[in-house]
Amino acid sequence: MEFLASFFDQYGLLLAQGTGDTIVMSVAATIFAYVIGIPLGVALVVTAPGGLRPHRVLNAVLGWITNIGRSVPFIILLVVLIPVTRWIVGTSLGVPGAVVPLTVAAAPFVGRMVEQSLAEVDGGLVEAAQSFGAGVWQIVAKVFLRESLPSLIRGASIAFITLFGYSAMAGMVGAGGLGDIAIRYGYQRYQGDVMVAALILCIVLVQVVQSLGNLLARKVDKRR
Amino acid sequence: MIQLEHLNKTYDGAAGAAHHALSDVSLTIEDGDVFGIIGASGAGKSTLVRCVNLLERPTAGRVVIDGADVTNLKGKELLRLRASIGMIFQNFSLFQQRTVLGNVMFPLELRHEKRDAAERRARELLELVELGDKVDRYPSQLSGGQQQRVAIARALANSPKVMLCDEATSALDTRTTVSILDLLADINKELGVTMVVITHSLAVAKKICSRIAVIDAGRIVEEGSTADVFSSPQSPVTRELLEYDSLSGDPGAWREPKEPAGNRLDDPAIMSSLAPIGAPLNPVMVTRGELEGE
Numbered sequence: 001m002e003f004l005a006s007f008f009d010q011y012g013l014l015l016a017q018g019t020g021d022t023i024v025m026s027v028a029a030t031i032f033a034y035v036i037g038i039p040l041g042v043a044l045v046v047t048a049p050g051g052l053r054p055h056r057v058l059n060a061v062l063g064w065i066t067n068i069g070r071s072v073p074f075i076i077l078l079v080v081l082i083p084v085t086r087w088i089v090g091t092s093l094g095v096p097g098a099v100v101p102l103t104v105a106a107a108p109f110v111g112r113m114v115e116q117s118l119a120e121v122d123g124g125l126v127e128a129a130q131s132f133g134a135g136v137w138q139i140v141a142k143v144f145l146r147e148s149l150p151s152l153i154r155g156a157s158i159a160f161i162t163l164f165g166y167s168a169m170a171g172m173v174g175a176g177g178l179g180d181i182a183i184r185y186g187y188q189r190y191q192g193d194v195m196v197a198a199l200i201l202c203i204v205l206v207q208v209v210q211s212l213g214n215l216l217a218r219k220v221d222k223r224r
Numbered sequence: 225m226i227q228l229e230h231l232n233k234t235y236d237g238a239a240g241a242a243h244h245a246l247s248d249v250s251l252t253i254e255d256g257d258v259f260g261i262i263g264a265s266g267a268g269k270s271t272l273v274r275c276v277n278l279l280e281r282p283t284a285g286r287v288v289i290d291g292a293d294v295t296n297l298k299g300k301e302l303l304r305l306r307a308s309i310g311m312i313f314q315n316f317s318l319f320q321q322r323t324v325l326g327n328v329m330f331p332l333e334l335r336h337e338k339r340d341a342a343e344r345r346a347r348e349l350l351e352l353v354e355l356g357d358k359v360d361r362y363p364s365q366l367s368g369g370q371q372q373r374v375a376i377a378r379a380l381a382n383s384p385k386v387m388l389c390d391e392a393t394s395a396l397d398t399r400t401t402v403s404i405l406d407l408l409a410d411i412n413k414e415l416g417v418t419m420v421v422i423t424h425s426l427a428v429a430k431k432i433c434s435r436i437a438v439i440d441a442g443r444i445v446e447e448g449s450t451a452d453v454f455s456s457p458q459s460p461v462t463r464e465l466l467e468y469d470s471l472s473g474d475p476g477a478w479r480e481p482k483e484p485a486g487n488r489l490d491d492p493a494i495m496s497s498l499a500p501i502g503a504p505l506n507p508v509m510v511t512r513g514e515l516e517g518e
Binding site: 122124129130223 | 303304305307309311315319330333364378
């Protein structure tokens with residue numbers, strides 16, 4: 001008990017700060033990644049062969065960009081994007097400096113997830129909507145996005161957890177967070193106790209997010 | 225009045241092989257008709273009915289509705305044409321994440337109707353199809369017959385003059401089929417809605433249609449009043465269909481339309497393949513679903 005008390009005295013603030021940084025980075029990057037990823041996923045579905053507005057060239061170009069974005073390892077992206085990050089948020093350091101590369105890393109991934117969710121929507125529903133005179137945008141909003149909402153929510157929790165993992169590397173640009181604490185204290189200073197504490201916090205956070213995501217997805221799903 | 229004039233529909237197949245889904249199809253469907261289009265699966269009936277609201281665009285030919293050539297409509301005008309024609313489907317195609325009420329309001333939402341007016345209209349229609357007590361349910365909570373009633377209410381939301389029914393009862397059991405056909409007949413009579421009924425079931429055609437056309441391999445092989453076609457079929461295809469139908473029970477008797485012919489135990493093809501076993505074959509009325517304990 002005494003150990004725990006003195007441990008928290010010494011590292012409580014650090015871990016709380018790390019947890020806060022991790023949450024801010026992951027949440028902000030998830031939101032921005034969806035701002036880019038939803039239009040990207042919609043465009044991939046709409047322009048696909050047999051889609052609502054098939055467009056071979058546009059579809060191929062979007063597909064390439066998405067694949068290129070997904071093939072660059074995050075740790076390299078973090079460095080390569082430094083000038084871009086500086087241009088967008090004014091600094092390449094700290095939490096704001098990490099959010100830009102996190103967003104860029106996640107957007108193509110989110111785009112593919114959204115594409116996947118929308119592709120699962122029954123083609124019969126799209127045809128039914130067309131038969132009532134729905135236009136392309138109406139079908140996107142009222143059929144694709146609306147009918148795939150449970151799947152989109154499940155995808156969002158996966159995206160969040162992936163970004164949570166990426167954010168461990170954001171320590172490289174001084175963004176902090178739980179992953180950074182685990183590396184600096186555990187790996188570089190041989191302080192196993194701090195590392196374990198940081199890991200426990202990571203596990204709890206991921207579990208909570210996944211459970212909340214599942215719960216929400218079940219709640220909005222009216223299929224059973 | 226719907227006039228289909230010399231419709232052709234060709235799909236480009238692999239390796240340059242073209243598939244002719246429709247070949248020179250001409251039909252006239254008068255206002256107030258219940259017009260049946262019957263044929264085996266793959267005969268082109270679904271493609272044909274989709275040419276009426278241009279979900280499929282014919283490769284050649286004209287679609288004329290109330291005197292206006294609509295074949296090449298685009299943009300807003302095309303959407304307006306489609307909105308003026310109701311459609312129901314084999315698998316109901318209800319929006320799973322919307323309530324029954326939300327489904328019926330869908331076509332009204334599309335043209336930005338005021339919410340309370342749309343809701344009032346939707347409730348009226350659900351009363352008409354006898355589902356006034358199910359407005360807040362979701363499709364997954366309804367039986368097949370109830371789902372098709374919701375789909376019918378939804379198809380009527382825009383007060384169409386024409387309703388397209390694509391195998392609307394093929395997923396339903398006999399009793400439910402009868403009640404849905406009765407409902408469609410009522411809508412035809414009371415509201416004067418012209419019905420175009422696509423079906424592979426002669427029983428369905430016989431029960432509800434005033435005129436029928438028989439389609440085979442993308443061509444209309446026979447057309448006439450239902451009574452004429454059934455009593456003196458002119459085309460060998462029609463005769464074959466009738467014969468086939470009578471094999472499954474008493475000629476002309478109501479038969480289970482639940483399973484497509486190919487899945488029935490009394491399918492002649494299956495019967496003959498069983499013949500070498502030598503067991504006395506009794507063409508009993510058993511569907512696969514029943515065998516599987518459904």
